[in-house]
Amino acid sequence: MLNGRLTLPLKLSRDPIGIFHLSPVAWPxxxxxxxxxxxxxxxxxxxxxxxVRRASPRDxxxxxxxxxxxxDALTPLAEISAPQWRALAVRAAEPNGYYLPxxxxxxxxxxxxxxxTSALAAWSDAxxxxxxxxxISMWRAYKIPLPALVSADPYGTLSTPLLDRGLAEAAxxxxxxxxxxxxxxxxxxxxxxxxxxAMKAFTEVLRRxxxxxxVLQSHVRAxxxxxxxxxxxxxxxxxxxxxxxxxxxxxxxxDHGSVDVDIARTPSEVTAAIETFLKLExxxxxxxxxxxxxxxxxxxxxxxxxTSALAAxxxxEIVTLTxxxxxxxxxxxxxxxxxxxxxxLGVDERFSKFSPGVQLTLELTRHLCADPAxxxxxxxxxxxxxxxxxxxxxxxxxxxxxxxLRRGDPVAALVHTALTLRRLAREPARRAIRLxxxxxxxxx
Numbered sequence: 001m002l003n004g005r006l007t008l009p010l011k012l013s014r015d016p017i018g019i020f021h022l023s024p025v026a027w028p029x030x031x032x033x034x035x036x037x038x039x040x041x042x043x044x045x046x047x048x049x050x051x052v053r054r055a056s057p058r059d060x061x062x063x064x065x066x067x068x069x070x071x072d073a074l075t076p077l078a079e080i081s082a083p084q085w086r087a088l089a090v091r092a093a094e095p096n097g098y099y100l101p102x103x104x105x106x107x108x109x110x111x112x113x114x115x116x117t118s119a120l121a122a123w124s125d126a127x128x129x130x131x132x133x134x135x136i137s138m139w140r141a142y143k144i145p146l147p148a149l150v151s152a153d154p155y156g157t158l159s160t161p162l163l164d165r166g167l168a169e170a171a172x173x174x175x176x177x178x179x180x181x182x183x184x185x186x187x188x189x190x191x192x193x194x195x196x197x198a199m200k201a202f203t204e205v206l207r208r209x210x211x212x213x214x215v216l217q218s219h220v221r222a223x224x225x226x227x228x229x230x231x232x233x234x235x236x237x238x239x240x241x242x243x244x245x246x247x248x249x250x251x252x253x254x255d256h257g258s259v260d261v262d263i264a265r266t267p268s269e270v271t272a273a274i275e276t277f278l279k280l281e282x283x284x285x286x287x288x289x290x291x292x293x294x295x296x297x298x299x300x301x302x303x304x305x306x307t308s309a310l311a312a313x314x315x316x317e318i319v320t321l322t323x324x325x326x327x328x329x330x331x332x333x334x335x336x337x338x339x340x341x342x343x344x345l346g347v348d349e350r351f352s353k354f355s356p357g358v359q360l361t362l363e364l365t366r367h368l369c370a371d372p373a374x375x376x377x378x379x380x381x382x383x384x385x386x387x388x389x390x391x392x393x394x395x396x397x398x399x400x401x402x403x404x405l406r407r408g409d410p411v412a413a414l415v416h417t418a419l420t421l422r423r424l425a426r427e428p429a430r431r432a433i434r435l436x437x438x439x440x441x442x443x444x
Contacts, residue, residue, distance in 0.1 A: 038190060074118040074182045077108050077134055077152075084129040086313070089336065090346070090354040093165035093197035097334030097341040098154035098201070098380075102309035104134055107155050110302035115219030117152045120182075122163075122174030130164040131171030135179075138188070142422060148186040148415050149179050154291065156334075156343055157191045157221075157380045159396070160198050168201035176205065176405060185411040187403040188419075194218060194397040200297055202403065211407050219401030222385060222392040224377035226340070230369035234362065237393050246358065257324015261363045264318040270311040273302055274319035277330040293344075319367065322361040329356040331364060333377075340368055340377040342388070357387055 007411050027257035085101035097103065108117050122131030134152035141150035151159035163171045179187045192199060194215065206213055227231070235243065253259055266272035278300065293299045310316035320330040329353045334341040342364070346354045378396060379388045402419065405413035 023172070043314050045137075050212040054198075062365060068299060073178065074135070075121055077117040077119045078105065080119050080121060080132065081129065085132060088132060088164060091164045091166065092162045093168045093201065094160055094163070094193060094339065095336040095339040096158050096160045097315065097336040097339070097343075098156035098158050098161060099160070099162050100315060100334070100336055102315070103306045103334065104152075104154055104315065106302045106306035106309065108134075110298045110305060111155060111210070112296045112298040116156065120149070120175045120178040120187075122167075122171040122178075124164075124167065130167045131161060131175050133161040133175055133189075135187075138186075141188070141190075144415075144418050144422065146186075146415050146418060147411060148188055149182065149184040150188040151190050151192070153190070155241045156341065157382075158193070158341070158378065159189060159191045160193045160196060161189070161202075162203055163198050163237055165197070166264055168197060169205055172198075172201040173205045176202075176403070180404065180405045184404055185409055186415045188216075188415075189401045189403065191398055192401055193430065194399045194401070199401070206403065209407060211404055214404075214416060216400040216402055216416075217423065218397060219383035220397050221381055221383050221396040222379040222388045223394040223396045224340075224365060224368060224379070224392040225394050226368045226371070226374045226377055228369060233369065233393075234365060234391070235254055237391055243246055246355065246362065249354045253323050253328070253351065253356070253359070256326065256351075257322075259359075260322050261360075261367075262320045262322065263367065264320070265311060265314070267311045269310045270307050270316060270318055271304070273320055273330065274307050274332075276320055276327045277332060277344075277346050278303070280327060280330050281344065284347055284349045286346075288398060303332075310334065317362050319360060321356060321363060323351070328354075329360040331360055333364065335374070338375040340374050340382070342377060342379050358391070359389060361391055366421045 035306070080101075082101045089100055095230065100392075107114050109115065117134045117136060120131075120133045120135055121129060124130050134154070135149040136152050138144050138146050138148040138150055141153075143240065151161070153159070161172075161175065176187065180330070189199075189202075203213060238246070250259060262273070264270045278292070278294040282294050284292075286292040287295065293303050307318065309318045315335045317333045317335065319333060320327050320328060322328065327348065329345065329347045331345045332343040334343055345357055345360065347360075367375050376394070379385065379392055381388050402412070402416055
């Protein structure tokens with residue numbers, strides 16, 4: 001590759017965490033001359049003079065400062081203080097149940113292919129954590145060898161960063177600064193809330209630097225306004241005819257025993273309920289595809305650890321629908337601040353003619369609307385989800401956002417082009433897979 005400004009070739013190198021770097025390299029004749037001039041015939045000059053300077057006393061002081069005070073480098077996620085992280089979650093400008101510490105640290109420790117995550121962190125002068133974004137390299141996320149960082153996949157479809165509500169813009173600025181210091185030319189936020197407080201903070205910081213974020217793709221997904229009366233909401237969403245049919249199906253399900261709803265909240269209750277969920281999920285189409293959580297040892301360890309730990313903080317519930325002594329559907333729900341997150345649903349497909357997934361979602365709707373602590377529930381489902389979309393009629397705008405880290409940077413433009421080409425190449429296959437999954441989920 002050629003650097004048009006310097007007319008020098010660019011060297012592509014990869015650092016230990018997987019970020020690829022583009023550096024100008026001298027032509028052979030120039031390299032030999034420079035190296036002889038320096039008395040070194042082996043080492044090529046690849047550093048730009050603008051970034052080479054004499055070390056100062058301030059550098060030595062910074063090096064001795066605690067890592068928690070520095071936003072200049074990536075930090076291994078496992079080294080972020082869990083108490084500090086929990087405190088930030090309480091103060092977060094926008095909730096995200098999938099970036100709670102007990103969830104994300106369990107993923108990092110156990111989940112298949114999701115370990116070794118780093119973090120971009122922001123800290124106040126008082127060494128208080130004010131912002132956090134788990135990240136991986138672009139190579140790891142997309143197999144594209146370009147110098148960019150990407151929000152880590154939290155095993156849920158939401159990667160909105162946690163920013164202190166009182167210092168949101170300062171925290172966003174520190175996160176961007178940390179990404180630059182790590183050598184990235186772009187930061188990609190996958191599955192982030194487009195209209196929330198976090199994105200607004202990033203956009204304002206970028207506006208001051210005359211940088212415009214680019215939405216790579218966007219969609220809307222179902223959400224529940226939990227401040228409303230549940231019966232009124234369901235009647236408005238489904239209509240009397242559909243509700244009558246669902247009542248008939250529930251009565252038929254009652255032929256197998258009393259239909260009851262159990263909500264596990266304590267760690268011991270959740271520890272028992274997660275085993276029921278795992279069995280139900282594996283008994284259906286996810287089990288046939290080999291994607292049920294229990295079918296991978298690491299994934300099973302992650303979900304057991306995460307749900308139990310979150311339950312101890314009042315941040316996880318498992319809702320189970322039973323017919324007699326038989327569980328017919330179960331769902332995992334995360335809670336963060338005034339928002340609930342509908343993570344996964346498992347059903348016993350032997351009862352599919354009674355719509356167990358829909359029946360459980362109706363009960364979950366009533367449960368959340370009756371809880372004064374919850375104002376909204378995010379379905380975290382695919383757009384146009386055939387089961388939840390007709391029931392939960394509110395919509396959240398979600399998208400992937402590319403943030404250039406320097407104004408007018410051609411490398412950031414190259415990142416955008418590479419991602420666009422990748423999406424165009426993969427879209428037909430993604431549509432086919434989505435159609436198949438929607439058909440399978442609708443039957444549940």
